[in-house]
Amino acid sequence: MRKLLTLISLLVALSLVLTACGGGGTPVTEPPAATDAATEAPATTEEPAATEPATGEQVTITIESWRNDDLAIWQDTIIPAFEAQYPNINVEFNPTAPAEYNGVLNTKLQGGTAGDLITCRPFDASLELFQQGHLASLNDLPGMENFSDVAKSAWITDDSSDVFCVPMASVIHGFFYNKDKFDEYGLEEPTTKEEFMTVLQTLQENGETPLVMGTAEQWEAATMGFQNIGPNYWQGEEGRQALLAGTAKFTDEPYVKTWQDLAEWSQYLPEGYEAVKYPDAQSLFTLGQGVIYPTGSWEIGLFESQADFEMGIFPPYVENEGDTCYISDHTDIAIGMNAATPHPEEAQTFLSWVASEEFATLYANALPGVFPLSNAEVTLDNALANEFLSWRQQCESTIRNSYQILSRGEPNLENELWRVSAGVMNGSITPEQAGEEIQAGLDQWYQP
Helix, strand or coil: CCCHHHHHHHHHHHHHHHHHHHHHCCCCCCCCCCCCCCCCCCCCCCCCCCCCCCCCEEEEEEEEEEEHHHHHHHHHHHHHHHHCCCCEEEEEEEEECCCHHHHHHHHHHHHCCCCCCEEEEEHHHHHHHHHCCCCCCCCCCCCHEEEEHHHHHHHHHCCCEEEEEEEEEEEEEEEEEHHHHHHCCCCCCCCEEEHHHHHHHHHCCCCCCCCCCCCCCCCHHHHHHHHHHHHHHHHHHHHHHHHCCCCCCHHHHHHHHHHHHHHHHHHCCCCCHHHHHHHHHHHHHHHHCCCCEEEHHHHHHHHHHHHHHEEEEEEECCCCCCCCCEEEEEEEEEEEEEECCCCCCHHHHHHHHHHHHHHHHHHHHCCCCCCEEEECCCCCHHHHHHHHHHHHHHHHECCCCCCCCCCCCCCCCHHHHHHHHHHHHCCCCCCHHHHHHHHHHHHHHCCC
């Protein structure tokens, strides 16, 4: 009997020890505080929902991006906010120059050296990465419910079955200008092409460099020139959809007129603009060595930190007074998970945080002029950012016409627009030749 009682006592003691140890296991996974999403494992990977490393060991995940201008903001503001909540996850932001990003990223992905998180360009470029198996499906990621179908449209398959990047922001095209110089010469913001050209001429006659832009990297001529003013010629979404339907061609008048404008701009650019790169042009403007800079809302943070003069902005000019105005309000940036990452749980934790209201508020105010795509109600503190946003009430919105579907084949439309737009500004081809070359390239593979 004594042996039996001793055995029972040992079993009871062992049960108490096991019960006490049970509370120290991996905690139940919860989404970031800013979301109400239930935690589920992504169907395609059967991984547990994103969570902090249960072992307590430090894990480093790396972000690939083309936004080299944003390095300080990521390092000083965004990443510290995330790491404060998830101290076992170290995040590194590893940007590449914008013009080199696609090529460098593809090389890294093919070589197995790409980071855990991939900053996604909109539409075809990222869709191709997903189709090649480089980006993971994020259908079941906690937080994706915070985005509308429109917000996700740039990072979803044609049949809407898989979303593969968390939408981050859109940007709006327009013109920055040096208010001090405008005041000095009694100039007003131009609204029509004629007024715009008159302003440029006045500035030049007074010894100023009217326009700041270079063509060395080519993409600026297309993104900040062609796609900036073009929607007012091809009437925004109406023209873009007509290209997709095959009822409009790049040889049509609206496109030729756009390139004609770029050709006219050339005489007002800095001396040697053919060798001026994007960072050079930014510096020329903020140093006061050029008065007007055709670009977009994404420049606000950098320009305000560097310029010692008051800046203003104005929307792309229309052809004639009274014309409907159109702006490129472009779904610009998102972030996805490298399907080959060795740290999927940590990467998903970060992506769920990016989908939260906390990130949307932080990102929008850390990067004024980069506008959140989530359903979160975000208050913007920056006056120029709010002015850019006000254009949505004045003008019709569209996106860059090369991004959806039309850059899937070869020759790649987006890259070709870079080439011919820079060529027009450099005087090596005519606007008419630009239209013919672009349309001939598109006809080689695209049939509506």
